[in-house]
Amino acid sequence: MLTVKNFKKKYHQHEVLKGIDMTIEKGDVVALLGPSGSGKTTFLRGLAFLTPGDSGNIIFDDQKIDIQSATANDIKQLRQKMGFVFQNFNLFANKTALQNVEEGLVIGHKIPKAEAKQIAQEALKKVGLLEFSDHFPSQLSGGQAQRVGIARAAALNPEIILLDEPTSALDPELVADVLQVIKQLADEGKTMIVVTHEMAFARDVADKVVFMDRGLVVEQNEPAEFFDHPKSPRLKEFLSRISAASVANNSFEYEKSSVN
Amino acid sequence: MPPFSFEFFLSVFGEILPYLPITLLIIILSIIFSSLLGSFLAAGGISRSLFWRTVTQSYVFVLRSTPPIVLLFLVFYGFPKLLLLFLNINVNGWQKSVFVVIALSLLFASNLAEVFKAAYLTVNTGQREAALMAGLSEWQAFYRITLPQTIVVALPNFANTVAALIKDAALAYVIGLVDMMGAGNNLIARNFGHHSLETYLALAVVYWVIFIIVEQGTKYLEKYLSKSRAVDTTQSGVTA
Ligand SMILES: Nc1ncnc2c1ncn2[C@@H]1O[C@H](COP(=O)(O)OP(=O)(O)OP(=O)(O)O)[C@@H](O)[C@H]1O
Ligand SMILES: [Mg+2]
Numbered sequence: 001m002l003t004v005k006n007f008k009k010k011y012h013q014h015e016v017l018k019g020i021d022m023t024i025e026k027g028d029v030v031a032l033l034g035p036s037g038s039g040k041t042t043f044l045r046g047l048a049f050l051t052p053g054d055s056g057n058i059i060f061d062d063q064k065i066d067i068q069s070a071t072a073n074d075i076k077q078l079r080q081k082m083g084f085v086f087q088n089f090n091l092f093a094n095k096t097a098l099q100n101v102e103e104g105l106v107i108g109h110k111i112p113k114a115e116a117k118q119i120a121q122e123a124l125k126k127v128g129l130l131e132f133s134d135h136f137p138s139q140l141s142g143g144q145a146q147r148v149g150i151a152r153a154a155a156l157n158p159e160i161i162l163l164d165e166p167t168s169a170l171d172p173e174l175v176a177d178v179l180q181v182i183k184q185l186a187d188e189g190k191t192m193i194v195v196t197h198e199m200a201f202a203r204d205v206a207d208k209v210v211f212m213d214r215g216l217v218v219e220q221n222e223p224a225e226f227f228d229h230p231k232s233p234r235l236k237e238f239l240s241r242i243s244a245a246s247v248a249n250n251s252f253e254y255e256k257s258s259v260n
Numbered sequence: 261m262p263p264f265s266f267e268f269f270l271s272v273f274g275e276i277l278p279y280l281p282i283t284l285l286i287i288i289l290s291i292i293f294s295s296l297l298g299s300f301l302a303a304g305g306i307s308r309s310l311f312w313r314t315v316t317q318s319y320v321f322v323l324r325s326t327p328p329i330v331l332l333f334l335v336f337y338g339f340p341k342l343l344l345l346f347l348n349i350n351v352n353g354w355q356k357s358v359f360v361v362i363a364l365s366l367l368f369a370s371n372l373a374e375v376f377k378a379a380y381l382t383v384n385t386g387q388r389e390a391a392l393m394a395g396l397s398e399w400q401a402f403y404r405i406t407l408p409q410t411i412v413v414a415l416p417n418f419a420n421t422v423a424a425l426i427k428d429a430a431l432a433y434v435i436g437l438v439d440m441m442g443a444g445n446n447l448i449a450r451n452f453g454h455h456s457l458e459t460y461l462a463l464a465v466v467y468w469v470i471f472i473i474v475e476q477g478t479k480y481l482e483k484y485l486s487k488s489r490a491v492d493t494t495q496s497g498v499t500a
């Protein structure tokens with residue numbers, strides 16, 4: 001469904017992405033792991049042209065984009081197929097939770113207001129926040145805000161949702177609810193790329209885990225193999241630092257707490 | 261000097277209030293034009309182009325370091341010459357109020373540019389990106405998401421700037437414009453300099469009333485806007 005070829009990005013002289021190749025099949029949940037500064041955010045934002053890459057190709061279904069020569073129209077068409085969930089939510093502060101979800105439906109996708117409202121309410125219900133419809137972002141907890149962020153992305157029914165560390169700005173006790181919502185999307189068959197430091201979650205939910213380091217994809221595998229039999233030394237070191245013990249112990253913990 | 265006459269003080273209002281509309285018109289037009297020019301300057305100030313940033317920074321620097329009264333005379337004497345020289349337009353017949361509005365607009369545009377720019381920069385830029393991902397265009401993201409929040413943030417400083425503008429507008433009489441202040445001065449002249457105190461006190465009272473209205477209006481607007489629009493001013497971490 002989505003193929004990325006030789007994606008490169010430089011900041012000044014610093015080569016942050018040195019040629020990323022990635023293939024994502026429909027329904028895949030890809031967990032993207034890697035040390036801080038390895039270029040995960042840069043890659044995800046590059047896919048959505050929020051900070052465009054320097055060179056490479058993005059092939060999405062029948063749309064082929066050469067990053068260097070992408071037009072505004074190409075980008076618009078590509079974004080139509082993508083949803084983005086930001087680390088710090090980026091909810092529209094001047095709109096209520098419901099309006100946050102409606103905005104893209106009504107303005108972005110030109111869906112009639114009544115229908116959009118129904119879709120938006122449905123999306124909020126799914127993340128357990130229907131009764132918070134009229135709350136402004138400043139009146140939501142971090143976990144609630146991020147769930148609205150996910151509802152906002154999912155309501156547009158994009159072909160793929162890109163999530164950049166959706167839980168890393170949250171207090172630990174709020175993480176579980178958000179992960180649960182993402183797992184629910186995965187169970188529905190949504191295609192997703194999730195940058196995350198939640199190893200237990202990656203192991204449980206992902207179909208494929210990709211390890212990035214210093215601007216390159218170093219290793220990728222299905223989760224059990226990835227975590228239990230890492231091959232490259234750098235991944236071994238990364239996993240040992242995160243500590244296999246904590247991965248095993250925390251496993252499935254997010255499932256215990258239900259979405260309220 | 262004759263003793264303070266309360267009766268004269270009251271009669272001054274009858275003399276100056278007919279000119280209040282001129283004063284208000286100058287103030288309102290200046291607010292409108294300086295806001296428009298200030299918006300362009302603010303946009304230039306945050307533009308990616310070094311050229312526009314330099315142009316707007318220079319403008320703001322020059323205007324902010326020109327005393328209002330100097331600028332007023334510069335516009336009054338200089339503007340007609342410039343227009344005649346470059347565009348061959350003769351402005352001798354123009355109303356003096358036009359020059360006052362031009363001077364005040366040029367001056368306060370530089371202040372408002374800073375107010376708008378600072379407010380825009382505090383509004384989380386990540387919301388713009390979220391809007392783009394939701395299918396909004398750049399323009400829609402701006403006027404539906406970023407702009408309303410910028411207005412809320414800018415309001416207190418905008419009100420302060422307007423207050424300064426109202427006070428500086430009282431200088432208009434120096435080029436011979438008969439607004440409220442000019443009428444007051446004419447009244448003093450007709451009385452051969454007598455009753456200056458009563459006249460200026462009456463003028464002060466009118467300004468106090470204007471300020472009470474402006475202040476209450478701002479307070480009301482602030483309350484109204486912050487009730488319906490909470491503003492998130494947390495800086496967005498674009499990376500990491
Ligand atoms: N706007 C920028 N200007 C200059 N350098 C940047 C910019 N954004 C990112 N970088 C650099 O690019 C590299 C990759 O950053 P990126 O944010 O993609 O890493 P990351 O893998 O998402 O890290 P983290 O896990 O901390 O979020 C870092 O070395 C960073 O300093
Ligand atoms: Mg990151």
